Amino acid sequence: MNYPKILIAVAVMAVVTYLPRMLPLAVFRKKINNRFVKSFLAYVPFAVLSAMTFPEILASTACLWSALAGLITALILAYFNRGLLTVALGSVGVVFLTETILRCCGIL
Amino acid sequence: MTQPLQPLTFQKGLRDGIPICLGYLSVSFAFGMMATEGGLPVWIAVLISMTNLTSAGQFAGTALIISGGMYIEIAVTTFVINIRYMLMSLSLSQKVDDRMTLPQRLGLSFGVTDEIFAVAMQQKGLINARYLTGLILTPYFGWALGTFLGAAATGVLPLAVRTALGIAIYGMFIAIIVPPSTKSRPILLTVIVAAVLSCLFHYVPVFGGLSSGWIIIICAVAASALAALKFPVTEEEEREVAA
Numbered sequence: 221m222n223y224p225k226i227l228i229a230v231a232v233m234a235v236v237t238y239l240p241r242m243l244p245l246a247v248f249r250k251k252i253n254n255r256f257v258k259s260f261l262a263y264v265p266f267a268v269l270s271a272m273t274f275p276e277i278l279a280s281t282a283c284l285w286s287a288l289a290g291l292i293t294a295l296i297l298a299y300f301n302r303g304l305l306t307v308a309l310g311s312v313g314v315v316f317l318t319e320t321i322l323r324c325c326g327i328l
Numbered sequence: 329m330t331q332p333l334q335p336l337t338f339q340k341g342l343r344d345g346i347p348i349c350l351g352y353l354s355v356s357f358a359f360g361m362m363a364t365e366g367g368l369p370v371w372i373a374v375l376i377s378m379t380n381l382t383s384a385g386q387f388a389g390t391a392l393i394i395s396g397g398m399y400i401e402i403a404v405t406t407f408v409i410n411i412r413y414m415l416m417s418l419s420l421s422q423k424v425d426d427r428m429t430l431p432q433r434l435g436l437s438f439g440v441t442d443e444i445f446a447v448a449m450q451q452k453g454l455i456n457a458r459y460l461t462g463l464i465l466t467p468y469f470g471w472a473l474g475t476f477l478g479a480a481a482t483g484v485l486p487l488a489v490r491t492a493l494g495i496a497i498y499g500m501f502i503a504i505i506v507p508p509s510t511k512s513r514p515i516l517l518t519v520i521v522a523a524v525l526s527c528l529f530h531y532v533p534v535f536g537g538l539s540s541g542w543i544i545i546i547c548a549v550a551a552s553a554l555a556a557l558k559f560p561v562t563e564e565e566e567r568e569v570a571a
Contacts, residue, residue: 226393228373233389234379238435242437244417246430258415259556264548265412266508266515267522267555271335271547272384272409274523275530276540277498282491290495291502299508304351304443306498307503312354318493318531321533323488 283313283328290315334458336455340374341462348511352502355383356471358496359402362387365396365490370479377475381468382421382441385409387497401539410560425454432457439464442504514559522551 259320290311297307322328333338356377363373368390387468391404402411417440437459444463450457452511481491507515525547531533535543 221366222419226368226433229397229399230376231391232381232399232403233376233386233406236403237380237382237385237413238438239412240410240413241417241440242434244414245421245437245440246433248564255525255560256556259559259561260552261411261415262561263514263518263552266505266518267548267551268409268412268544269384270352270386270413270519271499271526271544271551273501273505273549275527277495280494280498282387282488290492290499294495294499294502294525295506296520297334298503299510301407301507303347303504304500304503305347305354305419305486306352310500311499311502314491315495316488319488 267302282319283322285322286315286328288320336451336453336459338462340456341459341464342466342501343462344447345466347442348441348447348467351443352446352467352470353477355496355500357478357481359383359387359390359495360475360480361482361485361490361493362478363394363475364479364482365403366390368394369474373479374472374476378468381439381471382410383500384414388540389544391540394458397472397541401542408548412442416440416442420445420448421450423455424460425456435500436460436464439468441467443467458466461487465501513563514555517558518551518555521554522526522547523563 271272277291278284278287281290293314294307294311302310319328359377361371363376373390376386376390380389385405385406388409389402392402392405402432417437420440430438439460444467447461448460451459478493485493505515505519509519526543529538529543529547538546
């Protein structure tokens with residue numbers, strides 16, 4: 221294992237995670253006035269999380285069917301405004317159940 | 329969580345952080361598992377959680393470390409995923425007590441996550457350093473502990489549980505993006521465009537050479553720019569989006 225390379229990469233991640241949080245709060249105390257930039261920044265979190273979730277979520281479990289079951293569960297729970305823990309563990313639970321059933325049926 | 333008459337003490341911060349802490353436990357458990365399954369030792373997984381304290385950014389960055397990504401790729405991917413924090417810190421800078429000192433700002437800005445930010449903005453009036461410190465500490469502890477437990481348990485847990493936990497992070501992302509999508513058409517558009525583009529990049533062979541880091545960057549920038557052009561935010565919307 222190449223520890224120096226990994227530790228440098230971890231430090232790089234830590235710095236580029238810290239800077240966007242720190243700079244506005246510590247240095248720029250004025251407001252951004254450019255409407256496009258403001259709008260762009262407002263939509264970025266949702267775009268990033270969406271691009272990270274789809275289609276990766278379908279490959280995050282043992283098979284496509286359990287992932288689909290987990291995805292649908294998460295969408296339904298989130299649609300009804302359940303919290304982070306409920307949505308995350310709810311989808312994990314359904315994936316576990318689906319895979320157990322598929323294993324019992326000899327499909328998985 | 330908004331209780332106007334309750335003073336914003338350190339203890340109230342710790343208490344308000346408990347629901348976030350519980351959510352983080354499950355997701356950081358999955359993170360710890362993912363890191364050690366990828367071949368990283370337990371202490372590196374915990375080190376990443378304790379120095380980064382971010383969900384999406386460190387999942388993506390760690391996946392790139394495991395797959396041997398370049399520093400520049402790791403830096404740009406993590407940075408783009410974390411650009412959203414600029415907006416949050418900016419909103420927060422209008423919300424904090426003027427007496428908050430520079431060292432306090434330098435320290436507390438480390439703890440600005442999507443969830444901590446959301447709870448902080450729900451408080452009535454200005455927020456002080458003591459409250460924010462408490463609000464950050466509980467989730468921070470949960471994030472580190474969950475990572476350790478997940479990383480250490482990888483070898484012990486049955487395979488069925490491990491494969492099921494792989495979906496936890498995506499479940500949390502869905503919990504963050506779906507509720508605002510049902511209330512705001514621009515956010516719904518952003519989410520759908522980003523998802524469709526991302527699927528195209530993954531399934532259309534022409535784009536086969538691109539790593540997942542660059543795909544996230546291109547999709548997020550394109551979807552956000554399109555939404556910003558079609559639906560420029562007004563002041564009130566901006567606050568709603570931020571909350």
